[in-house]
Amino acid sequence: MLSERVPSWRWESKREDLEVLPLPDLEVAFKNLEKMRAFGLMERYESSVKHLFGSLGLPIPDEIPRKMVMEIIVDEDPGLYRVEQEPLTNEVIQIIEQLTDIDSQLYAKAESLFCKRYEIH
Numbered sequence: 001m002l003s004e005r006v007p008s009w010r011w012e013s014k015r016e017d018l019e020v021l022p023l024p025d026l027e028v029a030f031k032n033l034e035k036m037r038a039f040g041l042m043e044r045y046e047s048s049v050k051h052l053f054g055s056l057g058l059p060i061p062d063e064i065p066r067k068m069v070m071e072i073i074v075d076e077d078p079g080l081y082r083v084e085q086e087p088l089t090n091e092v093i094q095i096i097e098q099l100t101d102i103d104s105q106l107y108a109k110a111e112s113l114f115c116k117r118y119e120i121h
Contacts, residue, residue: 002029002106026102030109041114051118 003024033039038055040048053060074080086092097104114120 002032029106
């Protein structure tokens with residue numbers, strides 16, 4: 001999403017003729033991330049909220065209600081349904097790692113930038 005245009009389709013549409021986008025450019029994605037005034041990381045949720053709200057000049061909320069919780073939305077969204085978890089075999093892990101390699105690299109850079117930018121050690 002940080003390096004290419006957003007697909008014109010929704011993932012849950014189950015269409016067979018989905019547009020295939022080229023692999024994302026990691027350097028473009030990181031440069032775009034660096035240009036952002038603020039961004040957050042789920043693993044650093046509290047710090048992220050503080051910095052995101054601060055960058056927008058908004059008061060930091062005392063509490064943020066949990067929304068978009070998978071256990072809830074999977075029951076409420078007609079486009080979603082529960083699936084049984086597949087066992088994580090070595091083959092599955094290797095496939096996941098191949099498919100998410102660029103994402104993992106970008107996340108590592110984002111985490112490093114986040115800690116550097118907000119002086120978190």
